[in-house]
Amino acid sequence: MAATDPDMGSSRSQWLQGLGVSQQLLALATPAGPAGSSVSALAAPPGKGPAPGATLISIAINRPDRFEPGGQQQLVVTGMFSDGKTQKVTGKVKWSSSDEDLLKVAGGGIAKVAQASGDVTITAELDQKDLTPKKVTDSVTVKIRFALRKIIVTPQDPLVAGGGTVEGLAATAVYDDKSKEDITEQVEWKSSDQKVADFMSRGYFVTGEAGTAILKATDEATKIFGSTKLTVPVEGKGPILKKVTISPLNPDIKTGEPVPFTAMGEFSDKSKHEVTNSVKWESSDPKVLGIDSKGLATPSLRSGNPLIRALDEKTNESGSTTAYVEMPGVKHLTLTPKTVSVISGDAVPVKAMAILAGGARMKINHAVEWTMSNQNAAMMILNNEQVKGLEPEDVSIEAYEPFSEEKDTMTLKVLPPVLRSILVDSLSPTMTINEAMQFTAAGTMSDGKPAKPLKKLHWTTSKENVVEITTAGWAKAKAKGKSEITATDLATGVFGSREVEVK
Numbered sequence: 197m198a199a200t201d202p203d204m205g206s207s208r209s210q211w212l213q214g215l216g217v218s219q220q221l222l223a224l225a226t227p228a229g230p231a232g233s234s235v236s237a238l239a240a241p242p243g244k245g246p247a248p249g250a251t252l253i254s255i256a257i258n259r260p261d262r263f264e265p266g267g268q269q270q271l272v273v274t275g276m277f278s279d280g281k282t283q284k285v286t287g288k289v290k291w292s293s294s295d296e297d298l299l300k301v302a303g304g305g306i307a308k309v310a311q312a313s314g315d316v317t318i319t320a321e322l323d324q325k326d327l328t329p330k331k332v333t334d335s336v337t338v339k340i341r342f343a344l345r346k347i348i349v350t351p352q353d354p355l356v357a358g359g360g361t362v363e364g365l366a367a368t369a370v371y372d373d374k375s376k377e378d379i380t381e382q383v384e385w386k387s388s389d390q391k392v393a394d395f396m397s398r399g400y401f402v403t404g405e406a407g408t409a410i411l412k413a414t415d416e417a418t419k420i421f422g423s424t425k426l427t428v429p430v431e432g433k434g435p436i437l438k439k440v441t442i443s444p445l446n447p448d449i450k451t452g453e454p455v456p457f458t459a460m461g462e463f464s465d466k467s468k469h470e471v472t473n474s475v476k477w478e479s480s481d482p483k484v485l486g487i488d489s490k491g492l493a494t495p496s497l498r499s500g501n502p503l504i505r506a507l508d509e510k511t512n513e514s515g516s517t518t519a520y521v522e523m524p525g526v527k528h529l530t531l532t533p534k535t536v537s538v539i540s541g542d543a544v545p546v547k548a549m550a551i552l553a554g555g556a557r558m559k560i561n562h563a564v565e566w567t568m569s570n571q572n573a574a575m576m577i578l579n580n581e582q583v584k585g586l587e588p589e590d591v592s593i594e595a596y597e598p599f600s601e602e603k604d605t606m607t608l609k610v611l612p613p614v615l616r617s618i619l620v621d622s623l624s625p626t627m628t629i630n631e632a633m634q635f636t637a638a639g640t641m642s643d644g645k646p647a648k649p650l651k652k653l654h655w656t657t658s659k660e661n662v663v664e665i666t667t668a669g670w671a672k673a674k675a676k677g678k679s680e681i682t683a684t685d686l687a688t689g690v691f692g693s694r695e696v697e698v699k
Contacts, residue, residue, distance in 0.1 A: 246277035253278050254614070254688050255285060255334050257320050263299070263309055263340040265373075271305040273320050273334070276689040280654070289320040294533045294544050298340065313340050313375050317544040319537055333537060333611060337545070342372040347383065347422030349413050351470035355435070355463070358428040361403045362396070364473075367413040367422060383413040383421075393426050406430045427469065435463035440475065440515035442506050449485070449495050449521045452550075452558040457491040459506040459515060475506040475514075484521050496563050497523050497550070497599045524553040526600035529564070531593070534606050540613040541643030543577055543584040546606065548595045564595040574608050585610035586643070613641040618650070618692030620683050626697050627663070627673040635669040637683035637692060652686040662698055673698040 246252075258272040275285040291301035294317040301307045301318060319335040348368045356363050369379045380399040387393045392409040393401045401411065406428050414421040429435065439462040449455055461471040477487045484500035487493040493504065498521070505516040528551040538544045550560045561580040568574050569592040577584050583593065588610050596603040622635045635655070639647030657665045658680040664672045665681055676698050684691035 245283050246275075246281040247279045250277040250279040250281065252276070252285070252322065252324060252332060255289065255320060255322055255332050256689075257318065257334050257336045259336065260307065260318075260338055263307070263338050265309055265313055265340060265342055266311045268306055268308040271301065271307055271318070271320075273305065275322075275332075278687070280684075280686045280689075282689075285322060289322045292319045292321070292533075292536065293317070294319075294536050295547060296533070299338075309340055313342055313371065313373060315339055315545050317536070317538075321537065331611075333539070335538065335542065335544070341369075341377070342375070344369055344415060344418050344420055345372055346370045347379070347413055347415060347420055349411065349422040349424040350458075351424065351472050352458075353425045353427070353469050355427050355429065355461075355467075355469040355471075356393075356403050357434065358392075358403045358406055358431060362400060363403070364400050365411060365413070365424065366399060369415070379415070380413075383415055386412050386414070387426075388412070392428050401426075403428050427467070435465040435467060437461045437471070437508055437511045437513050438464055440471065440506055440508060440513050442504065442515040442517045445517050447517075447519050449493075449519055450523070451556070452495055452497070452523060452552075452560065452563075454562075455493045455495075455519070457487065457493055457504060457506070459491065461508070461513075471506075471508065475508050478505045478507065479503070480505075485519055493519065494562050495521050495523065497526055497560065497597060499523050524556075526550045526560075526597050526602050527553055529560075529595060529597055529600075529602035529604045531595050531604045531606040535609065536606070537609040537611055538583070538585040539611045539642050540585045540588055541616070541641065543582040544608075545582050546593075548604075550597065550602070560597065564597045567594045567596065569593075573610055583608055588612045613643040613645070615639050615647050615685060615688045615690045616642045618683055618685060618690055620681060620692045620694035622671075622681075622694065622696065625695070626699055627671070628699060629673050629675065632670060632672045633696075635665070635671055635681050635683070635694070637669070637685075639685065639690070650683075650685050654684045654686055656682045656684070658682070663696060671696065 252275045254276045256274050261269055273286045273289050274282050276282055286305045293299050298312055298314050299307055299309050299316045317335050317337045321333045323331050350366050367380045367383045369377045385395045385398055387409050389409040391404050392407040393403050395401045409426045410423050411426050412421050412423040441460045443458050459472045459475050461469050472491045477491050479485050479487045479502050481500050481502035484498050485493050485495050485502045500521050501518055503516055504519055505514055507514040530549045532547045536544050547559055548561045548564050550558055566576045570589055573587045573589040574591045575584050591608045592605055593608055594603055594605045617640045619638050622633055627633055637650055637653055639650050641647050655665045655669050657663050662675050662677040663679040678695055678697045680693050680695050682691055682693045
């Protein structure tokens with residue numbers, strides 16, 4: 197999707213849709229404001245180009261289309277200038293990728309993808325030398341995936357008590373390269389009988405009356421779906437668990453990849469229901485193979501034959517199996533990227549790759565010990581898959597694999613926080629004709645801290661015949677109706693809006 201040319205004088209909504217500024221995605225992590233308000237982190241509308249002497253204050257990468265292995269697409273960078281105008285600066289930025297082997301961006305903004313999948317962060321940086329700010333950057337994290345083959349919903353055929361019990365389901369995507377991804381938050385969830393179960397949010401449902409319902413997760417883009425059959429027994433007449441069976445049975449684990457175990461229960465009425473999430477999982481040797489509360493077993497780099505056990509603590513029924521873990525050992529450890537920049541409050545993916553004795557390669561983020569040169573400036577998050585910048589500083593990060601004693605380092609350049617969102621507020625979401633009311637705007641930085649008072653605000657109203665707004669944020673109601681009051685920070689282009697109704 198190419199960005200709309202700002203010199204064409206398009207409307208705000210058209211321009212934003214074409215630009216697809218990456219801060220839109222980041223703003224989703226910002227808590228919503230009070231009722232009647234909205235939080236945004238989008239670029240300001242374009243003008244006719246910057247005036248002579250105007251300085252560049254921020255840049256934004258367009259939101260890329262879906263990346264596919266082996267493909268390529270053009271990235272566009274738009275600059276915001278001190279006079280509130282915008283201009284494309286794609287050819288002037290320096291590009292970097294958190295994984296150059298997976299995705300590389302040429303000088304002209306052409307992103308080329310290898311025949312592989314994964315997550316990668318693309319960064320554009322422009323050095324202004326003696327100007328302020330000296331460097332302006334923007335980053336966007338993209339997913340590179342093969343075609344979706346199927347969706348698996350777990351647990352399968354669950355048995356859940358009625359009367360308001362809240363349970364969660366998970367949706368796992370399986371792609372053509374056999375890779376998997378948790379897409380619980382991306383799919384649409386529906387119940388065939390809302391009296392039995394109704395979804396509260398993505399993946400979470402609440403039970404109602406006794407009966408059965410088919411719970412379906414659908415990928416809207418492809419219409420591929422997965423489903424599970426829920427049973428809600430009559431109160432006080434639910435079947436009793438009689439046996440627990442674990443799968444896979446006696447697995448051989450040699451690749452170092454996590455292994456999902458499932459537990460199926462056989463009940464007194466001869467029915468079978470998955471009980472993976474309700475049993476207690478245990479490993480006899482967590483140093484060889486650890487297992488979490490959902491049955492996901494993660495091998496270390498040691499060999500052994502641990503016993504995996506699933507225990508139902510209500511009935512004391514259990515099932516177990518022996519896992520045969522055989523790891524060839526690590527010959528070399530490499531961190532990628534070697535150097536990467538991140539704005540304070542944001543995170544970028546990192547990868548600890550091990551070359552095994554047999555020549556195979558595997559990612560071992562979970563199996564290494566991570567050390568920061570300054571723990572106040574950066575931290576590992578999301579099961580050590582990403583590193584988050586906390587305070588501006590160049591941080592040296594070391595990954596150490598204790599079994600082989602192999603280690604490697606990388607440098608994380610944590611940049612100062614940027615304005616990420618604006619909350620527009622007022623004493624009331626409603627006004628009466630001829631009433632005057634003060635609107636205020638407060639900013640939140642990328643690190644989650646409040647911004648300093650915003651001094652260069654531009655106030656606008658979507659319907660001047662309904663509400664007028666002054667340069668100081670004072671609104672006056674003129675006629676019945678609704679209008680959206682917007683405050684734009686001219687220094688960054690970030691804006692927020694609040695709807696007001698005149699009654």
